[in-house]
Amino acid sequence: MNKILLIIRREYLSRVKKKSFIIMTFLTPLLIAGIYGLIGYFTYKGISDTHDKIAVVSVNKTLKDQLSSDKNIEYDYVNKGLDEMKKSLKKSDYDYVLYLPEFDLKAPKGVELFGSKQAGLSLNSRISKDIEELIRNQKLKESGIAQSDLDQLKTSVDIETKKIADTGKEESSSAGASTIIAFIAGILMFMFIMLYGIQVMRGVIEEKTSRIIEVMISSVKPFQLMMGKIIGIALVGLTQFILWIVLTLTISTVAVTVLVDKADVKKIAASAQNGSQITTGTPAVSAAHGPMMDIQKSLAGLDFGKIVSVFIFFFIGGYLFYSALYAAIGSAVDSETETQQFMMPVMMPLLLGYALSLSVVTNDPYGNIAFWLSMIPFTSPIAMVVRLPYGVPNWELALSMVILVAGFIGTVWIASRIYRVGILMYGKKTTFKEMFKWFTYKN
């Protein structure tokens, strides 16, 4: 036992002390915080700062002087001909020229937008929505509905989804928030199992190619060496994961308090309010706004303690399950280039679990596929953490955990039998058949 601890210590320290580990650990949260900062900044800027000035040349009498401006768009009806406006567009301070021809309200055709630059998709849809609304109002008026009635028709409905928990308590939830958490958890799990599983394999290959393996196994049992390496690297993974969480939280908190001054916060709040007031005018903004509130509310509703602890359990379980297989692969080859043929069968279930989890499971977190994916130990680490934010019955969680534990005991046992023979084989191309033979060797 003491020897395993020594091995764990070496495997852990030699990796944590590496420059690449330190750089990765500290740079990644900075990058994540930075990327989110940029996204936030540009989204905010995008909403508040776009301002398009549009000259409207309207031959159409019905639509004359009807389009109303707001802070993002300014419609300016001009009394000049289209050709003249087009010619002088570059010199004028207008961004675009909008041409509204005379048309039948039932089949509007021939609306054109000219600009010195290509109009973006959001501007395009914004203008067409404004025009469509004008036409609709016009049609409603023609069928005898008064303007005052029209105004009253504008309503905004936000659905607040609530999940009734096992305890009978209602919890705020949102498909959006759960999906985001599920995606993040799934991707993280996939990355961690892959990255650290492959580290185990590399470690084994390194010991083989540097030929220290023989020196080592005259002091320790192959099983001790394998487990020491697997556990040591698992601790490296956990260290990195915990540091990432802590650092990301610290950096984003510091960044928010230092970089964003109060005036900006007010501005954001104001723009958010604007958004809700002009619900009908700018559906895009209101749509973004509604779920935002929901997400904030339901994020509070999610049990983060549970999610993080279950995540850690499945990370360790899934990692042990796969890393034992990676250790067996590492022991069977002489260099990393030879690992290809063995990597495929190990990678496939993980990739499949990843792909299915992020598509099928997020769409139907309680379905049959989701259930089985979260039970089979090859896919359960990813599928279960993806399902988790949607709520998983405790018995399913417990069953999946038990199966995973049984699974990794199984893979560790199989791997250790291959490993103990493989590490002493040099210069031979190994096949699956041979690996099976090793498995059946007596000690």
Add this chain to the structure above:
Amino acid sequence: MLSVKNIVKQYASHRALDQVSLEIERGKIFGLLGPNGAGKTSLIRIITQITAPDSGEVLFNGERLNANHISQIGYLPEERGLYKKMEIGEQVLYLSKLKGLSTAEATKRIKFWFEKLEMAGWWNKKVEDLSKGMQQKVQFVATILHQPELIILDEPFSGFDPVNADIIKNEILELNKQGATFIFSTHRMESVEELCDHIALIDRSKKILDGGVDEIKATYRNNTYWVEYEGEYNAASAKGIFEVLQTENVKGKTLIKVQLQQDKTANEVLSLLLPHVAIHRLDEVIPTMNDIFIDKVKRQNYE
């Protein structure tokens, strides 16, 4: 101190060891000889408990081999290496702690040995920065640091430059004087011949020869001598005493290889020659271990 009894080790399709028995006495240097693939490494792996025999047993000081003996055995494998990115001092410390030494004790001994083998100042170096000879010194230190009773060296001098080989040879002799028992495993007899007290020859998974170096040589002596002289003698008179196997003329001197007839002695050769020629030297032809080895292996192959 080590008794190997009727060891059999079978791999899927071939038998690596077939009823091999050895007796290794305390304080001796034992040579385990044999061509490549004979089963030497398989036997050593059984002694170092890397693998277990299919049948037979190994006794260490009369006790059946068990995990407690690991710390009393030092093993330098033929395929040896070090962690490339790890500092030398750390590395030797790690290896000796795995053998059960405390950090303080191990550090003390590493410092002593590094001093002794002119390796002081290597502590913080990485393996990548060392030459191959330097690495082998480090490996040697790691092998003996825990003061094992039994030290097993597989191809100990392969890859060593002559200077370092000599340094290591002297350390081995000194450790042996202090009571350590050695097993050398090699297919290059000449490298260990002068060191070994006792040898065993393994060929194709069977032990084919076992005994003290001097005894073995004695049994392989066949009454052959080199004689160098100046002058002429009557070859016919030699009949009944010796037979000339080979004649060479070098710078006016004659060198002949002679085989004596049964129960004749070198004295009789000399008394026959002395009246006729000026004798410069007379040497007995003693077979080297290499000759015996080749002879034995070849004979085995014919049978």
